[in-house]
Amino acid sequence: MTVQILQWTAAVYLAAGLMAGLGLALETRRLERASVALLALGALFHGMSFALLHIADDPPPLTDLSAACSFMAWAGTVFYLILLKRSRLQRLVVLVAPAAFLGAFLAALRSPGGAPALSATGSWPHAHVLLASAGIALLGLAGLAGVIFLIEHAQLKSKRPLDRRLPLPSLEALDRVNAVTLAVGFLLLTLGVVTGMIWLQTTNGRPWSGAAHETWSLVAWAVYGALVVARFVAKQGSRQAAASAVGGFAFLLFAVIGLELIS
Amino acid sequence: MKMILLGMNHLSAPIEVRERMAVDEPGPLLQKLVDSDDIEEAVLFSTCNRVEVLALTHSLENARHRLRAFFRRDLARDDYAADFDLDQVTYEYRDGEAVGHVLRVASALDSMVVGEPQILGQTKDAYRAAVECGACGPILGRLFQHAFSTAKRVKTETRIGERPVSVARVAVDLARQIFERFDEKRALLIGAGEMGETALRALKKHGLESVSVVNRTPERAAALAAQFGATAHGLDELEALLGDADVVITSIAGDTPILTLDLMSRVLRDRRHRPLFVIDIGVPRNADPAIDAIDNLYRYDLDDLGAVASENTEQRAREAERAMAIVVEEQQRFDGWFAALRAVPTIRHLRDRAEKIRSRELERVLARLELGDAEQAAVDALTQSIVNKILHAPVSRLRREAEREEGMAYLEVARVLFELDDELDRE
Numbered sequence: 001m002t003v004q005i006l007q008w009t010a011a012v013y014l015a016a017g018l019m020a021g022l023g024l025a026l027e028t029r030r031l032e033r034a035s036v037a038l039l040a041l042g043a044l045f046h047g048m049s050f051a052l053l054h055i056a057d058d059p060p061p062l063t064d065l066s067a068a069c070s071f072m073a074w075a076g077t078v079f080y081l082i083l084l085k086r087s088r089l090q091r092l093v094v095l096v097a098p099a100a101f102l103g104a105f106l107a108a109l110r111s112p113g114g115a116p117a118l119s120a121t122g123s124w125p126h127a128h129v130l131l132a133s134a135g136i137a138l139l140g141l142a143g144l145a146g147v148i149f150l151i152e153h154a155q156l157k158s159k160r161p162l163d164r165r166l167p168l169p170s171l172e173a174l175d176r177v178n179a180v181t182l183a184v185g186f187l188l189l190t191l192g193v194v195t196g197m198i199w200l201q202t203t204n205g206r207p208w209s210g211a212a213h214e215t216w217s218l219v220a221w222a223v224y225g226a227l228v229v230a231r232f233v234a235k236q237g238s239r240q241a242a243a244s245a246v247g248g249f250a251f252l253l254f255a256v257i258g259l260e261l262i263s
Numbered sequence: 264m265k266m267i268l269l270g271m272n273h274l275s276a277p278i279e280v281r282e283r284m285a286v287d288e289p290g291p292l293l294q295k296l297v298d299s300d301d302i303e304e305a306v307l308f309s310t311c312n313r314v315e316v317l318a319l320t321h322s323l324e325n326a327r328h329r330l331r332a333f334f335r336r337d338l339a340r341d342d343y344a345a346d347f348d349l350d351q352v353t354y355e356y357r358d359g360e361a362v363g364h365v366l367r368v369a370s371a372l373d374s375m376v377v378g379e380p381q382i383l384g385q386t387k388d389a390y391r392a393a394v395e396c397g398a399c400g401p402i403l404g405r406l407f408q409h410a411f412s413t414a415k416r417v418k419t420e421t422r423i424g425e426r427p428v429s430v431a432r433v434a435v436d437l438a439r440q441i442f443e444r445f446d447e448k449r450a451l452l453i454g455a456g457e458m459g460e461t462a463l464r465a466l467k468k469h470g471l472e473s474v475s476v477v478n479r480t481p482e483r484a485a486a487l488a489a490q491f492g493a494t495a496h497g498l499d500e501l502e503a504l505l506g507d508a509d510v511v512i513t514s515i516a517g518d519t520p521i522l523t524l525d526l527m528s529r530v531l532r533d534r535r536h537r538p539l540f541v542i543d544i545g546v547p548r549n550a551d552p553a554i555d556a557i558d559n560l561y562r563y564d565l566d567d568l569g570a571v572a573s574e575n576t577e578q579r580a581r582e583a584e585r586a587m588a589i590v591v592e593e594q595q596r597f598d599g600w601f602a603a604l605r606a607v608p609t610i611r612h613l614r615d616r617a618e619k620i621r622s623r624e625l626e627r628v629l630a631r632l633e634l635g636d637a638e639q640a641a642v643d644a645l646t647q648s649i650v651n652k653i654l655h656a657p658v659s660r661l662r663r664e665a666e667r668e669e670g671m672a673y674l675e676v677a678r679v680l681f682e683l684d685d686e687l688d689r690e
Contacts, residue, residue, distance in 0.1 A: 027422065156440060157555065159567045171538060172443040237536030237559045 005049040006070070006108035010101055012042035013077075017097035024094055035093050039100065040081055046074040046104060065260050066106040068133045073103020076137035079184075083141075083177055089169045095144055124199035132192025132217075136256060138185030139224065143249030145169075145177040149242035175238040178245050179231065186228050193221050216255035223251055264303070264402065264604060265323045268361040269330040269353055270315025273375045276352035284314040284338045289389070292337050293398035301325040304400040306393040306407065308368070310385050312375050314338065315368075317361060319402050327355070362406060362601070363594045369410035370417040371424070372586055378423035378579050383414045402604070406597060413593040420589060423582040426575035430458065430568045431465040433575070434542045437568075438466060438510055441540050441561060445471040451508035452476045452493070453501070454515025455483050458544045458565075462512050463491060475504050479515070505530045509537070514544040522550035524557075531557050542568070599666040606665035609674050610658050612683045617650050 016038035023031030050071070077100045083089055152168055169177075196214070197207035208214065227244050230236040236244070271281060286292060289307040296305045296318070304319040316333065320326035334349060356364045367373045369386045390407040393399035399407070417423060427433050442448055450471050452463050455478055463474065474493035478484035481497055488495035496504060501521070505511065515521065522541065527550075531539065536559045543550040543564040550562050625646055629639055661677060664670030678684050 152440065156437070156561050159563065159570070168440075170439060170443045171441050176443070235535040238538060239558050240536075 002049050002052045003108055005045055005052065006104055009042050009045040009049060010104040010108050012038055012045060013073075013097055013101035013104055016042055016093065017101055020094040020097055024091070032090055032093065035097065036081075036084065036090060039077060039093055039097050042097075042100060042104070043074060043077045043081060046070070046077070046100075049107075050074065065257065066109065068129050069103045069257070070107030071103075071130065071133040072137040072140065073100045074137075075134040076100065076103075076141050079138055079141060079181070083180070089173060089177065091168050092144065092148065095148075096141075099140070099144075124195055124202055128192055128195040128199050131188050131195055132256075135185045135188030135190075135192050136252060138181040138188060139245075139249050139252055142178050142181040142185060142245040145174045145181070146242035146245035146249075149174040149178070149238070150246065153239055153242070171238065175241065178238075178241055182224075182228060182231060182241075182245065186224050189221055189224060193217065212259055213256075216259055220248075220252045220255035223248055264601075265320050265326070266317065266358050266361045266406075266601075267320060267323055267326050267330065268315060268317045268356040268364055269327070269334060270308070270313060271353045272313035272315075272373065275354055276347075280347055280352050281312070281314060283340075284334070285309050285311070286314070286338065289392045290396035290398075292333075293393055294396050295337065296329070296333055297398045299329055301329045304403045305398045306389055306403055307398075308386065308389040310382070313368070313373075317365060317403065317406075319400070323357060358601075359594065359598050362597050363590065365406060365410050366413045366590045366594055366597075367587075369407075369414040370586055370590055371414070372417075372583055372590065376428060377583050378428075380424055383411070386410065386414075402601070405600070409593065409597050413590060416589050416593070417586045421582045421585045423579055423586050426578055428572050428576045428579060430544075430565070430572055431462045433568050433571045434462045434512075434563070435465045435469055437561070437563060437571075438540055439469070441538055442509065445469050448509040449473040449475065449507055450510045450512065451504050452487065452491075453511065453513035453521070453549065454478060454545065455487055456514030456544060459512045459514035459542075460487070460490075462542055462544065466510060466512075467491065471510070475508070477501055477504060502526060502530060505539075506534050508539065510540045510542065512542045512544065513549040515549055516545070517549065518547060520547075520549055520551040522554060524551055524553040527551075527554040527557055527560060531560055544568075602667070603662055603665045605671070606661045606674060609677055609683060610661055613658070613661075613677060613681055614654065616681055616683065617654055621646050621650050 016035045019031050019038060020035035023029070023035055077096060080089070080092065080096045148168055149171060152171055152174070156171075196217075200209055200214075201207045227241075227248050230244065231241050271284065273281070276284075286307060286309040289309060293305050293307050296302050296307075296316070301320055301322060302318045303321065306317045308315040308317070316330055318326050318330060331349060334353065364373070369383055371378050371380070371382045374382050386407070390399060390404075394404065427436050438445070445466060448471055450463060450466060450473065452459055452474060455476075463471075467474070474488075474491045475496055476484045476488040476491070476493045477496045477498055477500065478487070479498055481495065484495040484497070487493070498521075505522075505526075511522075513522065522543075527539075538559045538561070541550050541554070541560065541562040543562060546565065548564050550564065552562070552564075554560055555562055625643060629642070634642065657677065661673055664673040
C-alpha cells in the first residue's frame with residue numbers, strides 16, 4: 001500500500017514538473033499555477049505514505065538511503081510550499097517538482113521488504129534520519145535558490161536582464177530563502193548529528209565509531225557552521241551567500257549521499 | 264446600413280491640430296450629429312493622440328459630408344479650420360475597413376506605443392458616453408462589445424503589452440528583479456532632471472515611499488522634495504545617504520562622475536553589501552562604469568536602459584503581427600454579422616406578405632364557417648404554424664447567405680419570387 005502511494009506520489013510530482021516545464025515553454029500562467037497545485041497534491045500523497053509507514057512498521061525503516069531521500073524530497077517540497085506563500089517563488093516549481101519526483105521515485109523502486117542499511121532499533125535512528133534528512137532538504141533548497149540567484153545576478157550584471165516573461169523570484173526573495181533555509185536547515189542538521197551520536201552511544205557504547213559517513217558528515221556540518229557564521233555574524237553579501245549555499249550543498253551531497261553510494 | 268469613420272491621429276495630424284480638436288464632453292456634439300437625417304448612430308472618440316467619429320448611415324456620401332462639416336464646424340470651430348486642410352490631416356474608413364480600424368484601436372495596435380494599456384479604457388469611456396447620450400444604438404454597440412472582446416483576446420493570446428518600452432518602466436522592471444517589494448525601500452534622487460523624476464514617479468507608483476533628494480542647489484532640492492514628499496539634502500550628505508538608499512536615480516550635471524569606484528566601494532562595505540540599484544540617467548554619466556565590478560551593486564545607464572527598451576519594442580512589433588491576425592479574424596466575424604443585417608428588410612417583408620395572405624384567407628374562411636371561439640383560435644394557430652414552418656427554411660438560408668457577398672443573389676431571387684421589390688422601394 002505504501003509503495004503504491006509512493007508510486008502515485010512520484011507520478012503526481014512528475015506531472016507537476018512536466019506541467020511546470022510546459023507552462024514555462026508556452027508561457028502560460030495557468031499551467032504554472034496548476035503545476036503548483038499538483039506539487040501540493042503530491043506532497044499530500046507523500047505525507048500520507050509516511051503516515052502509513054508509521055502505522056505499518058515500528059519504527060519505520062527510514063534508515064536506508066532511498067527512504068531518507070524520499071523524506072528529504074518531501075520536507076523540501078513542504079518547505080518550498082510554505083515559502084511560496086510569502087514570496088514570488090512560483091517559477092521554482094520547475095526545479096522543485098523534478099527533485100521531489102526523484103526522491104519519491106527512488107523510494108517507490110525500493111522493494112517493500114528491503115532491509116535497512118543500518119541497524120535501526122529504538123527511536124534515535126528514526127529521529128536522526130528525520131532531522132538530518134529535513135536539514136539536508138532545506139539546505140538543498142538554499143542551494144537551489146543560490147543557483148537561481150547566481151543566474152539572475154549574472155544576467156543583471158551583464159546588462160541583459162532576463163526576459164520578464166520568465167519572472168523568476170527577485171534577488172531579494174531568493175536571498176531571504178537562502179537565509180531562512182540556511183538557519184533552519186543548519187539547526188535541523190545539528191540536531192541530526194546530535195541524535196546520530198546518541199544512537200551510536202546506545203548501540204555501540206560510544207558516540208563515534210570512526211566510519212567515513214560519520215567523519216564526512218561532521219566535516220560537512222562544520223562547513224555549514226562556517227557558512228552560518230559568515231552569513232549571520234560576518235554579514236556576508238548576497239552573491240557570496242548564494243555561491244556558498246551552492247558549494248556547501250554540493251559538499252553535503254557528497255559527504256552524506258555520495259559516500260553512501262560509493263561504499 | 265453603411266459604416267463610415269473619419270478621424271485623425273498622431274500619424275496623420277500634428278499635435279497643434281489634434282489638441283484643438285479634442286473634446287471633453289462628447290455627449291451634446293454626438294446628439295447634434297445623430298439628430299441629422301444622415302446619421303443613425305455615432306461614437307466620438309477623443310484622446311490626446313486621436314479624434315475619430317464612427318457613424319452608421321443609410322447614405323455614405325451624405326454621411327461623409329455631414330462628418331466633414333462636423334469636424335470643421337463643431338470640432339475645429341470654423342475660425343481655426345482655415346489653418347489646415349482637412350483632407351491632409353484626416354483619414355476615412357468605410358464598412359469593413361472602419362470595423363478593422365476600431366478593433367485595431369481598441370487592441371492598442373494603432374497606438375503611438377503599440378500595446379499600451381490605457382487605450383482600452385479610453386475606448387470604453389467613448390462608448391459609454393455615446394450610449395448615455397443615446398447616440399450609440401444596437402449596431403455600433405455590438406461593434407464596440409466585439410472590439411472589447413477582441414482586445415481581451417489580443418491581451419491574453421499575445422504578449423504585446425508584457426515588456427516595458429519606456430526607460431522609466433524598464434528601470435522599474437529591473438528594480439522588481441532585484442527587490443521583492445518597494446514599500447520598505449529608500450530611494451535617493453541625485454540632481455533634478457525630467458527623466459529622473461519620471462523614473463522616480465514610476466517607482467513610487469509601485470509602492471516606494473521613502474525618498475531623499477540631493478542637489479547642488481538646495482532650493483531646487485527643496486522644491487523637488489516637496490513634490491515627492493521627500494527630504495532635501497546638499498551634496499555634502501551624499502555618502503551617508505547612499506549608505507541608506509536601495510535605489511539611486513542620478514541625473515546631475517557635471518563633467519566627471521560623482522559615483523566613483525572609491526566612493527561606492529566604501530559605501531557598499533559600510534552597508535554590509537546590501538544590494539544597491541543605480542539608475543544613471545545623467546549625460547555625461549554620473550556613475551563610473553568601473554563600479555560594475557562591485558558585488559551587489561547593479562548599475563544601468565541611459566544606454567543600458569535604452570537597449571533593453573528597444574529590445575522590448577522589437578518584441579512588441581513581433582507580437583503585433585500575431586495580434587493583427589486575431590484582429591483580421593474578429594473583423595471577418597463581425598463583417599459576417601453586419602452583412603447579415605442586409606437580409607433583415609427582405610425577411611421582414613417576406614414575413615409581412617405571408618402574414619397578410621394568411622390573415623386575409625383566414626378571415627374569408629372564418630366568415631363562411633360558423634365556428635366557436637375555441638375552434639377559431641385553433642384554426643388561427645394552425646395557419647400560423649403552417650406559415651412559420653414553410654418560411655423557416657428559406658429565412659434561415661437567406662440569413663446565412665447574406666453574410667457572404669455572393670449571397671446577395673439569394674436576396675434578389677427572394678424579392679423577385681415573392682414580389683417584394685415594390686414594398687422595399689416604398690420603404
